[in-house]
Amino acid sequence: NSTDDGINASLPAADKVDDDGDNDQEQEPADGAGAAPVDADVNISGGTVVVNADADGIDTNGNAVFTGGTIIVNGPVAGGNRAIDFDGKLLLNGANVTTGSAAEKFQTPSTESTSGHLKIVNNAALTQGKTVQVADSSGEVVANYKITKSGVQLVLVSNKNIVKGQDYKVYVASGDVDIDSTDVANGATELGSFTAA
Template identity: 35%
Template sequence: MDAEGSYKGLKAGGALVVASGNYELNTADDALHANDTVAINGGTITAATGDDGIHGDNSVTINEGTVTISQSYEGIEASEIYFKGGDVNVTATDDGINAGGGSDTESTGQFGADSFAGGGPGGGDQADDSKFIEVSGGVIQVSAEGDGVDSNGNITMTRGTLLVNGPVSGGNGALDYNGTFVQSGGTLMAAGTSDMASNISDSSSQTAVDIYFNNNQSAGTLVTLTDSSGKLVAGFVPAKDFANLVISTPDLTQNEALTLAVGGTASQVADNGLVATDSTVEGASTLGTLTLTSVVSNVDQGGNAVSASSMGMGGPR
């Protein structure tokens, strides 16, 4: 393979806009690539790639349409990433969604590193405010062996649905950000390993809980939270093994006793694992009672508060 040749799918030296149509892409390099911005306003895109699913040096914006990245190194990568609508499903062997970038492959890559606005690929622990992810609509599913959703700067979520099936081994987390993750709306479920787990930021206005399980839970295990009347408040069926689960929905409230249970079946489970709150649940095993005393809580499966020191490297970052 000629390393100086182009093996990308749809590419643009400036802006790339997809307005409509059906696209099936199987590429060695980025499936969609722009040296400036990528905007998806409609259509159906199915991509399998040896590198990035979608890369924009400056930004990637998904307004509408259906995007399925069935195979990639990193799924969606840019300095600024906006989810405003549409249906997005990303599978990646490294990071699923990455604001800030890194090398194209595990070393330097046969195609070299991509460019990024604001100084190129970032890293380390220092927050870069020029790198961010905004979720204000749409349904986003991520399955990643690296970080599920990773920002070298900040993440905000106001509406929409973000479902993350993160890594099953250490070194990465379902959520990873160097600045803040501020959530004021929408539905977030982020499952993964516990040793690098992160909750959303304390400055969020929507209630969230990060649950550390005593043992690894198998892929396909139903997790539910029900209130004192038995009403289902939240439910999710992760597609991969997990030991940690972050839940944030508009139905979660502070100072209410919630029963945490695993296993069993629910009557209404979407293909993405999200459980409808009017579902009937049967055969679940109760693990404990959680009382969320603050907007953002970190607890073990028995409802006891945990911290970074008590969980080793697995505490909230």
């Protein structure tokens, strides 16, 4: 739990170098577009990471690379902050990633990611206490995310079972839902079909 960034990765200014190996503290990123000098990365390859943040959930001045494990970011819901903030690239390469946050400053994961992702935006339906369920074409749920904060506008979901270009139905369920459930909960409301990017 954090009233600031949940996880923050940044090298001291003297250690930052550009892609040519030269010290470069003046170059600034273009809103997370990857123009920053080489900096500290966040690499997560296993385990379970749960972040509850009022500012950025995971903030790296380099790349964020998620290859395994489970990563859950609850928040932020205040404008100007992001669930995952990066100056390089966000690579979703097999980890189970779910975030619930404000939508204003969302940064798109890299197209080089091996896993697909779904960006689910629905201000009215994404209410605190409900669970977002993502089901594949066979009806099997491949991801669940329980919304723990009021004011969530956007849910990001990615894992190895979400394939780029495939369509998925998204549901919102009330009541208790097992986070590992592969069944759509009774009474769940369908939000529509979303294509993984």
